[in-house]
Amino acid sequence: NAGVMQNPRHLVRRRGQEARLRCSPMKGHSHVYWYRQLPEEGLKFMVYLQKENIIDESGMPKERFSAEFPKEGPSILRIQQVVRGDSAAYFCASSRAGGIDYNNEQFFGPGTRLTVL
Amino acid sequence: KNEVEQSPQNLTAQEGEFITINCSYSVGISALHWLQQHPGGGIVSLFMLSSGKKKHGRLIATINIQEKHSSLHITASHPRDSAVYICAVGNQFYFGTGTSLTVIP
Numbered sequence: 001n002a003g004v005m006q007n008p009r010h011l012v013r014r015r016g017q018e019a020r021l022r023c024s025p026m027k028g029h030s031h032v033y034w035y036r037q038l039p040e041e042g043l044k045f046m047v048y049l050q051k052e053n054i055i056d057e058s059g060m061p062k063e064r065f066s067a068e069f070p071k072e073g074p075s076i077l078r079i080q081q082v083v084r085g086d087s088a089a090y091f092c093a094s095s096r097a098g099g100i101d102y103n104n105e106q107f108f109g110p111g112t113r114l115t116v117l
Numbered sequence: 118k119n120e121v122e123q124s125p126q127n128l129t130a131q132e133g134e135f136i137t138i139n140c141s142y143s144v145g146i147s148a149l150h151w152l153q154q155h156p157g158g159g160i161v162s163l164f165m166l167s168s169g170k171k172k173h174g175r176l177i178a179t180i181n182i183q184e185k186h187s188s189l190h191i192t193a194s195h196p197r198d199s200a201v202y203i204c205a206v207g208n209q210f211y212f213g214t215g216t217s218l219t220v221i222p
Binding site: 033035041042043044045048059089091093104105106107108110111113 | 150152158159160161162165203205210211212213214215
């Protein structure tokens with residue numbers, strides 16, 4: 001049973017380009033969470049999705065960031081017109097059922113390290 | 118004020134020492150997670166607990182819901198335990214800033 005997979009592991013973009021980060025949850029998991037870890041800072045929640053639905057996006061920046069989790073295929077975190085401040089490690093986690101407060105263990109992917117030049 | 122406070126921020130221990138990391142939170146929760154982030158960046162979920170105590174190998178986690186406090190203990194610490202330990206709580210997924218542990222041989 002493969003774990004949570006993220007790709008690419010490293011992504012370099014120039015300012016103004018788009019970044020697409022992909023997350024494939026563990027088999028049987030229908031809940032996906034995206035977190036961001038800025039350099040020298042702690043993890044911050046961004047968005048929580050269930051298949052085809054955004055459940056909680058309270059941690060997402062209001063502009064340029066979007067996330068989806070389609071019926072088929074991986075979850076995508078999309079950052080448009082990247083800026084240097086977007087450089088960070090982006091982690092995805094998945095769980096079988098919902099939310100950290102619903103007693104469901106989250107399994108983390110290896111992360112995507114985004115560097116904006 | 119952060120919703121989740123961890124202490125200490127940094128901890129250096131000699132191999133074999135008993136280690137305690139503390140987490141206090143201000144939001145109402147039904148579960149708390151302890152995570153381990155390795156030097157390479159990967160994150161592993163160590164424990165999810167809502168009451169009492171859980172044990173896994175040399176790791177023990179306790180939680181007191183009334184006092185809004187949890188502790189992570191490592192017995193007989195080893196250099197491979199060197200990592201950042203993070204507690205996380207709540208529907209809004211609040212994270213502590215982490216405790217960076219270094220175990221010296």
